[in-house]
Amino acid sequence: MGFLKKDNFERDAFIGLIVWIFLLIFYFVIPSPGIHDIIQKVFILGLFAMSLNILIGYLGLVAFGHATFFAAGAYTLGLFLQSSIVNNLGSLSIPAAIISAIFISTVLAAFIGAICIRLKDIYFSFLTLAFQMLIYSIILALVSITGGDQGLMGGFPKPPFLGIDLGKPFDFYAFTIFISIITIVLLRQLIESPFGYGLRMIRDNPDRPAALGFNNQRHKLIAFIIAGSIAGLAGSLQALLDVGAYPEWAFWAKSAEPLFMILLGGMHSFLGPLMGAFIFEILNDFVTANTRYYGLVLGLVILSFVLGLRRGLLDWLLIKFYRK
């Protein structure tokens, strides 16, 4: 993994802090709400894509229902903040809501994951897709709770906590990026740990770790649960940003988005999916500003990556300039 070679928590945390401070300064240097919006979305979508890449890049499992957990996080956060619990918790509401969102998506990922990891290859992909669409159908059916196809409407309060008021753009920007960077630093610890290398071994040759006494299935399940919980966190941040949750976030097309980001950025470098999220967001912003035919442009870009570059941009750059 290029310039961050070894697993070194202090250094990663230090780099994370520097990046965070840099982005905070950037906020005041370039006072454009549009650009700030893009940056916070890149981090939210980046978390979503990086969490999926635990399964795709490191484990070789093509999960096609990852938006399930994104939506679970988003709806949990929204329903939590709309409920009367907020009156009792007061300033603790937002942290409690985010923790519940992560908790619910973790539980859901444990349940769905335990069933899905028993299958391989395309069957695994289809089962994750089936569960996702089942959850989507449930969201649409439970109109009285989820608002059905309208989504979670009516907004929710965002009580300030620890002096952070997420109603203010700067606070939101700083908070979202801070949470994302912490998660990314922790995720890197996981990926560079013996557990993370175990995942790569299962991907490359599942028989070998099994012969060494590894419990492959347990490794896969833990990876699936962690991926789901991070996707839930990303979903809860997205819900905070949009002050709502929408059923499209649980639709299969939403699960294709992180796949695009992984493809665009690269699945074999740790920060590849984050770079993919950046390309995806920039493309989205630029193309929709200029033409109605966003799908046409995105489709052609994906096609050229699939058939032309054959790998993500960061993977390509690292191979070209860093690895010999």
Add this chain to the structure above:
Amino acid sequence: MEIFALFDCIITPACLISQTAGGLKIGMLLFLVASGLTLVFGVLGVINFAHGALYMLGAYFSWQVMSITGHFGLAVISGAIGVGIFGLIFERLLINKVYNSDLLVQILLCYSVILILDDLVMIIWGDEFLSGIGVPEVFQVPPLFIFDAIIPPFHIAIIVISMIVALLLWIIMTKTKFGKLVRATAVNPRMLEALGINTNVIKAGVFMLGSFLAGLGGALAASLGSVVSGMGNSIIIESFIVTVIGGMGSISGAFLASIIIGMARSFGAVAMPLFTDGIMFLIMVLVLVMKPEGLMGKKK
């Protein structure tokens, strides 16, 4: 959930017959599309995510021919053949490059084609709903009444046409030389090549046949409803369900699964109107968990 509504329907001949006929119509249309998907997967090993986009093209092609000639039969046939030819080009230009690639690469390639085609039809035909090609004059007659159940004759025609196509497909796959070559390609393409048979031609032929079926399904769907960009995005998921339930690569399995899904949709609309789609996904989950190879698929 309105279980009593379902019970009431089953004991009432009118409701039972009309829901059964409706389920058959949905199921048989679905079979046309899903059989192409499962055929392509069984022989080429590619999950053609863009199959729904081909279905959409079939609807647009037939709409175009209908608006020029005004002839229903010609519109449907040219929709199907047009998509078959389009499929052949698609296979030669793109799909054959990913036969041996990872699942992820195949999915992304097909998905990019969906995005491109959805926008291209909007550029060519506009983004408004086009009001389908309608029902041919022969069938513009009062509906049949069977035990008080109202059944439009055209729905019966669609069921019969689809059944004939299913029969033809079965004959092609089991009784003809082409069918034998196709099945052999699915099992051992190397051996065929050693015997001097160009498997690329067979693969292209299978993809063309699969696309033809998607186009036929789309053209017939255009006679029942409107035509719009993105109309393939729900049929593709339903086709996946059928493919998985029937057993991936099994055409007879797809036939059985299409009827199951058609009935689940038709009676599900009575019992759980808000959760009709959910029933299909529940069946899909149950089949994958209990019998991943599908009802009629071969165990690996």
